[in-house]
Amino acid sequence: MAGCLFCAAPLRHTFVDLGMSPLCESYVTAEQLNQMEPFYPLHAYVCEQCFLVQVQEYVSPAGIFTEYAYFSSYSDSWLAHAKAYAEMIAARLGLTPASQVIELGSNDGYLLQHFLAQGIPVLGVEPAKNVAEAAIAKGVPTVTKFFGRQTARELVAEGIQADLLCGANVLAQVPDVNDFVGGMKPLLKPGGVITIEFPHLLRLMEENQFDTIYHEHFSYFSFLTAGRIFAAHGLTLFDVEELPTHGGSLRIYARHVEDVSKPVSDRALRLQAREESAGFNRLDRYAAFTEQVHETKRRLLEFLIGAKRKGKRIAGYGAPGKGNTLLNYCGIRTDFLDYTVDRNPYKHGKFLPGTHIPIHPPERIRETRPDYVLILPWNLKDEIMEQVAYIRSWGGQFLVPIPDAKVYP
Numbered sequence: 001m002a003g004c005l006f007c008a009a010p011l012r013h014t015f016v017d018l019g020m021s022p023l024c025e026s027y028v029t030a031e032q033l034n035q036m037e038p039f040y041p042l043h044a045y046v047c048e049q050c051f052l053v054q055v056q057e058y059v060s061p062a063g064i065f066t067e068y069a070y071f072s073s074y075s076d077s078w079l080a081h082a083k084a085y086a087e088m089i090a091a092r093l094g095l096t097p098a099s100q101v102i103e104l105g106s107n108d109g110y111l112l113q114h115f116l117a118q119g120i121p122v123l124g125v126e127p128a129k130n131v132a133e134a135a136i137a138k139g140v141p142t143v144t145k146f147f148g149r150q151t152a153r154e155l156v157a158e159g160i161q162a163d164l165l166c167g168a169n170v171l172a173q174v175p176d177v178n179d180f181v182g183g184m185k186p187l188l189k190p191g192g193v194i195t196i197e198f199p200h201l202l203r204l205m206e207e208n209q210f211d212t213i214y215h216e217h218f219s220y221f222s223f224l225t226a227g228r229i230f231a232a233h234g235l236t237l238f239d240v241e242e243l244p245t246h247g248g249s250l251r252i253y254a255r256h257v258e259d260v261s262k263p264v265s266d267r268a269l270r271l272q273a274r275e276e277s278a279g280f281n282r283l284d285r286y287a288a289f290t291e292q293v294h295e296t297k298r299r300l301l302e303f304l305i306g307a308k309r310k311g312k313r314i315a316g317y318g319a320p321g322k323g324n325t326l327l328n329y330c331g332i333r334t335d336f337l338d339y340t341v342d343r344n345p346y347k348h349g350k351f352l353p354g355t356h357i358p359i360h361p362p363e364r365i366r367e368t369r370p371d372y373v374l375i376l377p378w379n380l381k382d383e384i385m386e387q388v389a390y391i392r393s394w395g396g397q398f399l400v401p402i403p404d405a406k407v408y409p
């Protein structure tokens, strides 16, 4: 058993054990259906020293991320979030055509395009080749590399340093968190600012979001633990925002320890205090999570079994990574879910990993008129219920699995 990803202490305490699961972005083609499929333990631990919740690395990141199916540009609310952030932060930091923005995990350029539109120079760092090519095609300069100390050194050697170094949903996906945060320090100009967004562990636990745990997602941070990790690399968290994205995320603001021009904000101090009083510095706070997850599985299966006994037809909406954790952990296959749909054409004609549920274009719902639509990306439920509101015309209802298998007429 390897040690903690951050502090190397031995990992002895289970956070939750979700059994064996395939890699959640490894969509299966029709030709692969009869082949063997690798499953890996999906067992999250909590470190007794630093309280980092983490999943062990079983597959090299090169295997996971070089042909990544996720294109950021396929969710309307995510695109709106990116645009609002770019405008807010450019104004807050006073970015100009003389500034440099660098995004780590820049995906298809969905965010950086908004800085370009304001005349601010950008550079993306994105390891997935197919996704980076899409960014370059829309005029967003992108380096196709994993980020860490080595990539930082290469960029600095070319004279590149950031006034704003940002990343959303990338920190949790790096297997070596010390190499990643360690690379941010040299790449940041002396007065520069880092903003990083990640799902907030406090919300994950309070709202039972166990399906956001998957192999491609190694670390799950509280604000306290994130602060500890950044401090170990000479960076201070001086502000934080709580965001509704991905079921509840944090946007942390970091600066050089030496940069005392940016005092630690009241809201950062308040969140620290809130996590401390909620017990996030104590092991027993983490131990209760397993039973909560078991109960969610029982409730969801109870509903699905009841619906099938009444002869109801159930379809899925979406094919996100989190859906695959949920379906594999709960054992939901085509015995419950006839098919799922997704707006991303990359996934059409493929099958969900492990459960082999077929993925169709969204029009399939209108053609087959299911009684229930199970919304797998529950964080986008409002947006999806609006897009698919037409199911109500034949009495169809929505089922939102997290936090508590609730039906919306």
Ligand SMILES: [Zn+2]
Pocket: 004, 005, 006, 007, 008, 009, 047, 048, 049, 050, 051, 052
């Ligand atoms: Zn640790």
